[in-house]
Amino acid sequence: MAAAAQPSGQVLACDVYPGQAADDPLYLPLIRRLRQMLGRSGLLYVADSKMAALATRADLAAYGDYYLMPLPLTGETGQPPLEPLWDEGHRLGEGYEFERHLSAEVGGEPVAWTERVQVVRSLALAQHQADQLEQRLVKAEAALRAPTPAPARGRRQYRDEAALQAAVADVMTRYGMTGLLRLTWQRE
Numbered sequence: 011m012a013a014a015a016q017p018s019g020q021v022l023a024c025d026v027y028p029g030q031a032a033d034d035p036l037y038l039p040l041i042r043r044l045r046q047m048l049g050r051s052g053l054l055y056v057a058d059s060k061m062a063a064l065a066t067r068a069d070l071a072a073y074g075d076y077y078l079m080p081l082p083l084t085g086e087t088g089q090p091p092l093e094p095l096w097d098e099g100h101r102l103g104e105g106y107e108f109e110r111h112l113s114a115e116v117g118g119e120p121v122a123w124t125e126r127v128q129v130v131r132s133l134a135l136a137q138h139q140a141d142q143l144e145q146r147l148v149k150a151e152a153a154l155r156a157p158t159p160a161p162a163r164g165r166r167q168y169r170d171e172a173a174l175q176a177a178v179a180d181v182m183t184r185y186g187m188t189g190l191l192r193l194t195w196q197r198e
Contacts, residue, residue: 011037023043037066041070041075045073054076054077055075057077059079068112069116072117072119086110087129093106101133102132102133102134103134105131107126110125110127146185150184158195
């Protein structure tokens with residue numbers, strides 16, 4: 011875990027933890043060290059979604075700091091109409107912004123703050139996910155046809171329906187297709 015000053019990228023503090031440690035509780039000790047070192051608040055902390063724990067956000071708000079991170083899609087997110095998002099004439103996606111009021115305890119004291127939330131649907135990410143789904147569908151279809159090859163010398167077919175169902179369930183799970191495909195079969 012490291013903290014760097016921007017725009018220079020100079021490392022201010024760094025902590026090393028074993029890989030099996032949960033990330034959520036590791037942010038606050040580093041942030042508290044930074045507060046001591048820098049002697050000021052009002053800083054912006056930018057991190058991944060693992061810093062989104064409510065306790066971490068509450069601590070930052072209690073000390074007058076700011077944060078920017080992907081949040082889990084939990085809590086009240088509303089459903090206002092999506093607005094197109096543009097950058098120099100190029101459509102990036104769509105989304106909306108809202109504020110929500112949060113409260114928590116920090117050091118036994120109540121803290122309340124307003125969080126600005128942006129819900130964004132990236133067109134590039136959506137296309138990438140659609141492409142990945144299509145690839146998984148093609149692979150799943152091939153894997154689902156494998157247990158029932160056309161009769162020929164050296165090709166073995168399932169004779170037991172329960173064993174075939176188990177093989178199908180395994181393929182559906184492996185390719186993330188559970189609930190996305192409906193299969194039927196007929197014994198000939």
